[in-house]
Amino acid sequence: MPTNPIDRLTHAFSKLPGIGEKSAARLAFHVFKGDPKIAEELAQALLAIKCTTALCAHCFGITADDVCTICSDDRRNRQTICVVEEPKDMAAIEKTRAFQGIYHVLHGVLSPLDGVGPSDLRIAELVNRLEASPAVEIILATNPTVEGEATSHYIADILRPRGMRITRLASGIPMGAFLEYTDQQTLALAINRRREL
Numbered sequence: 001m002p003t004n005p006i007d008r009l010t011h012a013f014s015k016l017p018g019i020g021e022k023s024a025a026r027l028a029f030h031v032f033k034g035d036p037k038i039a040e041e042l043a044q045a046l047l048a049i050k051c052t053t054a055l056c057a058h059c060f061g062i063t064a065d066d067v068c069t070i071c072s073d074d075r076r077n078r079q080t081i082c083v084v085e086e087p088k089d090m091a092a093i094e095k096t097r098a099f100q101g102i103y104h105v106l107h108g109v110l111s112p113l114d115g116v117g118p119s120d121l122r123i124a125e126l127v128n129r130l131e132a133s134p135a136v137e138i139i140l141a142t143n144p145t146v147e148g149e150a151t152s153h154y155i156a157d158i159l160r161p162r163g164m165r166i167t168r169l170a171s172g173i174p175m176g177a178f179l180e181y182t183d184q185q186t187l188a189l190a191i192n193r194r195r196e197l
Contacts, residue, residue, distance in 0.1 A: 006032060058129070060105040060122050062087045070094070070102060077101045079136040083126065083155065085109055085143060093141065101139070104129065109147040110154055123155060130162065137165040144171045144189070170195075 002008045006028050013024035031039050055061070056068035063069070070076060070090075080101030084090050090103045106121045118124075130138075138159055142148035156166045172190025173182055182190075 055105075059090075059103045060107060060125065061090050061103060075100075078133070080139065081126075081129075081135045081137070082139040082141050084141045085148065085151075089141065089143075099139075101137075106142075106151065109142060109145070109151040111147045118154065121151070123158070126155070127158065130159070130164075134162070135164055137167060139167050139169065141169045144169075 002011050006025075009028040009031060010021070010024045013019050013027045014021055016024075019027070031042065052064055053062050054064075054066075056063045056071055057066050058071040059068060061068050061070065065072075077100050080099075081104050082090075082093060082099060082101055083104045083106060084093065085106055085108060087105055090105060093099050093103075104122065104126050106123065106126075108116055108121050110116060110118065110121070138155075140152040140155060142152045152168055159166055170193060172186060172193060173179070179187065
């Protein structure tokens with residue numbers, strides 16, 4: 001562990017995903033040169049995320065209370081549950097303002113090669129939740145990766161006998177893209193998951 005404060009902060013920043021050594025150094029020097037209030041605010045925010053946040057008792061999203069603001073909002077449609085991999089996926093969907101249901105966060109995906117099985121995810125909690133309060137539709141919003149697809153199929157197989165509608169997020173060609181520049185896998189997925197107009 002470096003002892004120089006700049007090197008120490010650079011080392012700490014470089015441990016974050018997507019932050020290389022140069023970006024970490026740039027951030028460290030920015031904190032050093034900047035207003036002391038910025039450093040204080042950053043330090044308080046880092047402590048708060050570890051000391052005052054927890055997982056929601058219902059959806060397992062991140063919250064400062066026992067139940068998150070989405071789960072405690074009576075205006076949300078409790079008959080539709082969107083299942084996501086991580087809290088950041090829940091945040092991304094919320095930014096669209098297109099979904100008015102509630103969520104369930106798995107905290108990962110099935111990945112046998114990495115030793116992640118069903119008991120490592122919040123799948124049992126989802127089943128228990130549905131036994132206590134059945135839903136009409138479950139939207140499986142895992143990422144369109146091999147692991148995400150496998151996780152969605154696994155959950156769908158468990159929930160299908162319950163008679164609820166099970167849907168998957170649409171995937172394929174993004175808005176504004178050109179077919180000639182779209183990779184073959186994405187284009188094939190778009191063709192296979194086409195829908196009627």
